Amino acid sequence: MNGMGRQGRRSGASGLQVHHQRQYSDNFLETTSNGRWLQSSGLQHLHPSNNSIPPLQDYAFYGGGGGDGGGQGSRIYRNVQRDFSMGNDFFDEPMSPPVSSRPLNRWKNGEESPNEFSPGLLDLHSFDTELLPQMPVANMYNGPSLYNPVRGRSFDDSEPYISNNKQTGRAGGVPDSCLLKSFAADKEKVNSVAKIKVVVRKRPLNKKELTKNEEDIIETLSNSLVVHETKLKVDLTEYLEKHEFVFDAVLNEEVSNDEVYRETVEPVVPIIFQRTKATCFAYGQTGSGKTYTMKPLPLRASRDILRLMHHTYRNQGLQLFVSFFEIYGGKLYDLLGDRKKLCMREDGKQQVCIVGLQEYIVSDVETIKELIEKGNATRSTGTTVNEVQILQIMISRHEWKVQRSTRACLP
Numbered sequence: 001m002n003g004m005g006r007q008g009r010r011s012g013a014s015g016l017q018v019h020h021q022r023q024y025s026d027n028f029l030e031t032t033s034n035g036r037w038l039q040s041s042g043l044q045h046l047h048p049s050n051n052s053i054p055p056l057q058d059y060a061f062y063g064g065g066g067g068d069g070g071g072q073g074s075r076i077y078r079n080v081q082r083d084f085s086m087g088n089d090f091f092d093e094p095m096s097p098p099v100s101s102r103p104l105n106r107w108k109n110g111e112e113s114p115n116e117f118s119p120g121l122l123d124l125h126s127f128d129t130e131l132l133p134q135m136p137v138a139n140m141y142n143g144p145s146l147y148n149p150v151r152g153r154s155f156d157d158s159e160p161y162i163s164n165n166k167q168t169g170r171a172g173g174v175p176d177s178c179l180l181k182s183f184a185a186d187k188e189k190v191n192s193v194a195k196i197k198v199v200v201r202k203r204p205l206n207k208k209e210l211t212k213n214e215e216d217i218i219e220t221l222s223n224s225l226v227v228h229e230t231k232l233k234v235d236l237t238e239y240l241e242k243h244e245f246v247f248d249a250v251l252n253e254e255v256s257n258d259e260v261y262r263e264t265v266e267p268v269v270p271i272i273f274q275r276t277k278a279t280c281f282a283y284g285q286t287g288s289g290k291t292y293t294m295k296p297l298p299l300r301a302s303r304d305i306l307r308l309m310h311h312t313y314r315n316q317g318l319q320l321f322v323s324f325f326e327i328y329g330g331k332l333y334d335l336l337g338d339r340k341k342l343c344m345r346e347d348g349k350q351q352v353c354i355v356g357l358q359e360y361i362v363s364d365v366e367t368i369k370e371l372i373e374k375g376n377a378t379r380s381t382g383t384t385v386n387e388v389q390i391l392q393i394m395i396s397r398h399e400w401k402v403q404r405s406t407r408a409c410l411p
């Protein structure tokens, strides 16, 4: 969100969510089921037929000032998103026709073989996961706990969350009756945590706004912000109307990108080792700071994911896959695959796949950085209403991929 003057600016926010996706379409935005998916993903405002659900900024921020893009009092805005999601596909059952053959290290090696690089299928099905454990997972980041085994369903076990807790508890010598109570309490606690976390970031006034002597009309409080809107009485005297909006967290203009990461993505990182997918996206008006906010997040997340893979989950044959695609004008394009047009398909189990999406195995942050730069260079630069870039970071067991690839050959 932005520091705003008084002439018609609104703002943006970033959020996290876990979602399901089910649709079948060549044109991503045009089907009812896509609409459902977009809605469940918090992207409903991208659906052309959906005028009923206002995007957050449509009611939260308006009448702000200056800068590019925001006309005076205008409710028109560029609905651009910066998005990345993380997850794993280590499920008990195959969720979709699997990747027939992955472009293993294509980017690194700069060579292709027909077997290795034919189009794959990316399973976008999200496990109906435990809730985002803000409370439990936050604890994992106290000091060296990042390296401790995480609780819940993970690559370490195939037992449900509660069983794993039990094991952890036993190791600590807690009596069974207490354990049962504590498991129940834990489960209840997790169940009571929201799946979606909305964080608003205020950006400082930019040079243009400062030059114009515009006022900052946003006041940030701990988890809310107040918009000071100037209004005119009938006798043309000015008065201020205050509008307060509450969010899960509000970050003021002094907050660094590191703090944004800690507040938003860091707590989710261990969760993706627990059969879950997580999505973080930013939305807001042009110039509101989406790129500035989102750009550092994937690399920081990758660093933590790799650290967990190399410590807590070492020797488990885990690999990290990266893919990057764009939804542009209602269609999908592979940003790491020469902007090839992709399509979404639903398999026999009604799981959604992106057919032909290139995925790259990565083992270091530097390579991920290169891939992101490559994707950014390929992305659209237009000013359309519907434009989303989605970077996906996925953890998988190599053998699992191979197993699933075999199934892909079946009719």
Ligand SMILES: Nc1ncnc2c1ncn2[C@@H]1O[C@H](COP(=O)(O)OP(=O)(O)OP(=O)(O)O)[C@@H](O)[C@H]1O
Binding pocket: 012, 078, 080, 202, 203, 204, 206, 253, 284, 285, 286, 287, 288, 289, 290, 291, 292, 293
């Ligand atoms: N929190 C911040 N602190 C300092 N500068 C910021 C902050 N947020 C944004 N900016 C600056 O504001 C300008 C616009 O930000 P940015 O490009 O991220 O906006 P955007 O929402 O991605 O815009 P667009 O939708 O047009 O791509 C940039 O110059 C950026 O450096």
